[in-house]
Amino acid sequence: AHVLRHEYLYDIKALIGRGSFSQVVRVEHRATQQPYAIKMIETKYREGREVCESELRVLRRVRHANIIQLVEVFETQERVYMVMELATGGELFDRFIAKGSFTERYATRVLQMVLDGVRYLHALGITHRDLKPENLLYYHTGTDSKIIITDFGLASARKKGDDCLMKTICGTPEYILSGRVLA
Incomplete structure (x- = not known):
């Protein structure tokens, strides 16, 4: 995981989802204007940490056309930021x-x-x-x-x-x- 803060690389455009311990925002990479989704997970709570660890354990291993792709990860004391490809077609x-x-x-x-x-x-x-x-x-x-x-x-x-x-x-x-x- 990168220690470099995500704020310097991405502009937040909109909130697109919310969970018990997480929020998902649509962002744009500042240098390339490429859109992505960032899932921000609160890790100060045990449940949030467990969900985050579980998700990362899987997403770091997978590469398939029908599975969401993890691009990079940023961590702070209280949150993990998972940068992922953006799916725009809805549920x-x-x-x-x-x-x-x-x-x-x-x-x-x-x-x-x-x-x-x-x-x-x-x-x-x-x-x-x-x-x-x-x-x-x-x-x-x-x-x-x-x-x-x-x-x-x-x-x-x-x-x-x-x-x-x-x-x-x-x-x-x-x-x-x-x-x-x-x-």
């Missing part, structure tokens, strides 16, 4: 609500992209553990946009030789039924 959830339904052909295309990303993660011993339409983003607003898997705060990265049985119940409460995680 799968919102697009589904706006359209009302997807054709079978379109739904198959979306599912194929998600499964390609999941297959890649599983080959690395990584389980997302919070897959839901809100964590699947469109890369751009066009109908031909690829899908990007995001939010690895609950991910489990298994090390070689580890027991592959996961015993922790986790996920988003609305997507958990009878103590079983849907995906």
Whole structure:
């Protein structure tokens, strides 16, 4: 992680998301005008630190077309700043609500992209553990946009030789039924 402060390199343009211990802002690199997203995670709280460590453990290892890409990381005493590629097409959830339904052909295309990303993660011993339409983003607003898997705060990265049985119940409460995680 860089000690150099992110403020010197990026201009903050807008707040685009908020979580329990984090905020996501759209930024522009001052030298190149390239847009990025910065996820700012409060690490002064234990839960925020754990989410941050989990996410970084995964994002530092992955490089796949359907998984959000980490560009660089900055750290201060109370926060970690994760600079990531910017997906501008919105959540799968919102697009589904706006359209009302997807054709079978379109739904198959979306599912194929998600499964390609999941297959890649599983080959690395990584389980997302919070897959839901809100964590699947469109890369751009066009109908031909690829899908990007995001939010690895609950991910489990298994090390070689580890027991592959996961015993922790986790996920988003609305997507958990009878103590079983849907995906």
